Amino acid sequence: xxxxxxxxxxxxxxxxxxxxxxxxxxxxxxxxxSIRARVPLYQATFLPSKTKLCMKTDIxxxxxxxxxxxxDPILHSALIxxxxxxxxxxxxxxxxxxxxxxxxxxxAKRVKDVRAVALDLAIxxxxxxxxxxxxxxxxxxNALKWSSFVPEDRIRLKVDDGWITIxxxxxxxxxxxxAYSAVSDLIGVHGVTNRIKVRPNITPVIVKDVIKKALExxxxxxxxxxxxxxxxxxxxxxxxxxxxxxxxxVERAVWATPGVIDVKDELIVDPDHITNVSL
Numbered sequence: 001x002x003x004x005x006x007x008x009x010x011x012x013x014x015x016x017x018x019x020x021x022x023x024x025x026x027x028x029x030x031x032x033x034s035i036r037a038r039v040p041l042y043q044a045t046f047l048p049s050k051t052k053l054c055m056k057t058d059i060x061x062x063x064x065x066x067x068x069x070x071x072d073p074i075l076h077s078a079l080i081x082x083x084x085x086x087x088x089x090x091x092x093x094x095x096x097x098x099x100x101x102x103x104x105x106x107x108a109k110r111v112k113d114v115r116a117v118a119l120d121l122a123i124x125x126x127x128x129x130x131x132x133x134x135x136x137x138x139x140x141x142n143a144l145k146w147s148s149f150v151p152e153d154r155i156r157l158k159v160d161d162g163w164i165t166i167x168x169x170x171x172x173x174x175x176x177x178x179a180y181s182a183v184s185d186l187i188g189v190h191g192v193t194n195r196i197k198v199r200p201n202i203t204p205v206i207v208k209d210v211i212k213k214a215l216e217x218x219x220x221x222x223x224x225x226x227x228x229x230x231x232x233x234x235x236x237x238x239x240x241x242x243x244x245x246x247x248x249x250v251e252r253a254v255w256a257t258p259g260v261i262d263v264k265d266e267l268i269v270d271p272d273h274i275t276n277v278s279l
Contacts, residue, residue, distance in 0.1 A: 058084040064111045065089055074103040080121065082108075087115035087271070094124045098189045109244035113271040117244075123190050125162070131188030133159040140164055140183040149178035155196065157183070162190035169199045173255035173263075198261050200233065211235070214253045221249055226267065228254075233261035240270045 062084040069075050069082070078100050080093040089108045095101050101121050108117045131139075137159045144152040155168040164183050170176050176196045184192050208228050215223040222242065229236040235254055241247045247267050254263050 058086070061087060061089070061111065061113050065108050065114070068107045068111050069104060072103055072107050075100055075107065078104065080104055087113055088118065089114050089116070090118040090120060092120040094122050096123070097125060097129070097187070098123060098191055099185045102184065112243060114244065115269050115271065125188060125190070129187050131162075133162065136162060136164065136186060136188050139186050140166075143182040143186060144179060147178055147182045149175055150182060151175065155179055162188055163193070164189060164191070165193045165195060167195045169197050171198070171200055173198050173260070200259050200261060211254055211257050214257065215250060218249060218253060221246060221253070226250060233259050234264070235260055235262070236264045236266060238266050240268045242269075242271055244269055 062082050065082045065084070069078070069080055075095075078093065078095045080091055080095070083090045083092070089111075091104055091108060095104065101119065101123060104121060105117055105119055108114055137157065140157055140159070141152075144150050144155055144157075151170060154170060155166055157164055157166045159165075164186075166179055166183065168179075170179070176194065176198055179196055180192060180194045183189065208230050211228050211230075212223060215221050215226060225241065226237060226239040229238065235257075237250060237254065241250060247265065247269060250267065251263060251265055254260060
């Protein structure tokens with residue numbers, strides 16, 4: 001079926017640039033919808049080349065972050081103050097454990113239009129949940145042993161005043177992340193430092209096109225906005241993404257490439273960013 005489309009341009013006068021194009025469409029079966037897109041220069045040469053959508057106000061972002069924190073059951077007991085300036089979220093207050101601290105950060109990053117997150121959250125472990133370092137170390141070793149993704153014979157750890165440091169070498173990034181997750185939720189933990197290194201057994205030549213195709217396969221990634229630089233097994237990511245969630249998906253897609261030993265993520269979170277769309 002060929003959709004019927006109506007194009008609306010928001011231009012008040014010649015001194016104000018075109019902000020966006022809204023394409024409303026209706027199919028013969030009655031279904032309808034709309035999309036937003038950037039105007040290609042060859043179709044609107046009289047317009048400035050740069051366009052930008054209005055971002056949500058800081059008040060709206062603040063309200064959404066507060067709602068997201070309240071919605072997360074892990075954070076029901078946390079007392080967190082939310083401040084927002086220019087899309088940068090600052091979280092202040094007290095949490096009961098390291099898991100809540102991570103959950104608060106992730107909740108803020110899930111909200112649309114958040115550009116960065118600053119944490120000023122103190123961990124105040126209740127007396128009944130405090131544990132000596134020896135007990136935390138034993139629990140951490142046991143957690144690594146019972147994880148099906150962690151080669152626990154390659155991991156070393158130490159605990160200092162409730163802070164766990166894990167070291168060693170693994171073949172894949174997901175093993176490094178699994179080790180971190182295994183010990184992060186333990187009772188009495190104040191924080192975790194992950195110093196595990198990724199050392200693939202075989203380091204093949206990493207082809208940039210292979211990584212690019214992996215990004216293009218994902219429905220959550222605008223691959224055209226990402227520039228990939230390779231140096232052996234080390235990858236540098238440059239460009240813009242629309243959210244923290246998209247940035248995380250990009251990182252995981254790159255780490256899944258065999259032979260990758262390091263990823264330097266220089267992607268900028270820009271909620272206003274729109275890729276070129278052919279009309």
